[in-house]
Amino acid sequence: MTTIEIAPADALIVIDVQNDFCAGGALAVPDGDAVVPLVNRVARHFNVVVLTQDWHTPGHASFASTHGGQPFQTIELAYGSQVLWPDHCVMGTSGAALHPDLDVPGAQMIIRKGFHPAVDSYSAFVEADHATRTGLAGYLAERAVKRIFIGGLATDFCVGWTALDGRAAGFEVAVIEDACRGIDLDGSLERAWRDMTAAGVRRCSSQDLVFPISPPG
Numbered sequence: 001m002t003t004i005e006i007a008p009a010d011a012l013i014v015i016d017v018q019n020d021f022c023a024g025g026a027l028a029v030p031d032g033d034a035v036v037p038l039v040n041r042v043a044r045h046f047n048v049v050v051l052t053q054d055w056h057t058p059g060h061a062s063f064a065s066t067h068g069g070q071p072f073q074t075i076e077l078a079y080g081s082q083v084l085w086p087d088h089c090v091m092g093t094s095g096a097a098l099h100p101d102l103d104v105p106g107a108q109m110i111i112r113k114g115f116h117p118a119v120d121s122y123s124a125f126v127e128a129d130h131a132t133r134t135g136l137a138g139y140l141a142e143r144a145v146k147r148i149f150i151g152g153l154a155t156d157f158c159v160g161w162t163a164l165d166g167r168a169a170g171f172e173v174a175v176i177e178d179a180c181r182g183i184d185l186d187g188s189l190e191r192a193w194r195d196m197t198a199a200g201v202r203r204c205s206s207q208d209l210v211f212p213i214s215p216p217g
């Protein structure tokens with residue numbers, strides 16, 4: 001086992017641990033709730049912790065209902081192909097709220113993404129038009145972050161795209177595999193890991209992490 005010592009310039013990015021992606025939610029990721037205790041455990045050891053929320057307008061372009069289509073089919077939008085999803089994470093609804101058991105009081109920043117009606121955003125860095133930035137890279141740079149660790153939902157969509165864009169933004173990136181769960185739509189999970197590995201994303205387990213920073217209290 002290769003251990004990874006967590007340093008002060010490391011950040012944890014917790015992706016979309018929201019009710020709609022967990023059991024009983026509109027777009028529940030299989031076993032999604034299982035990431036919550038892992039995220040809670042590791043988050044208290046990071047100096048910089050960012051949470052993200054998928055945060056859509058009603059009638060969002062990523063919703064099948066908006067196009068009269070079926071969930072999980074793929075269509076072409078102005079910026080490229082888009083998987084259609086059940087309505088989920090509509091801004092201000094309980095489905096868009098963070099999971100009630102998520103206990104990360106030390107988180108300092110919440111990035112909301114996907115709030116432009118015509119553009120989806122799996123990535124916490126850049127929207128699906130590959131142009132519009134969320135501001136996360138600037139925030140991390142101003143906090144002097146060099147390396148990011150990612151957990152949350154779902155491995156093959158929002159986690160994976162965030163990891164790739166994190167690399168593109170110049171960060172070292174590690175995905176904490178056991179702190180993530182995937183959707184696996186037509187082989188998307190295997191494809192995501194292949195793309196992440198090719199981009200230099202490190203695949204690790206929460207068991208690999210060593211924490212020199214004492215948790216407060």
Ligand SMILES: [Zn+2]
Binds near residue numbers: 054056062088089114
């Ligand atoms: Zn979404």
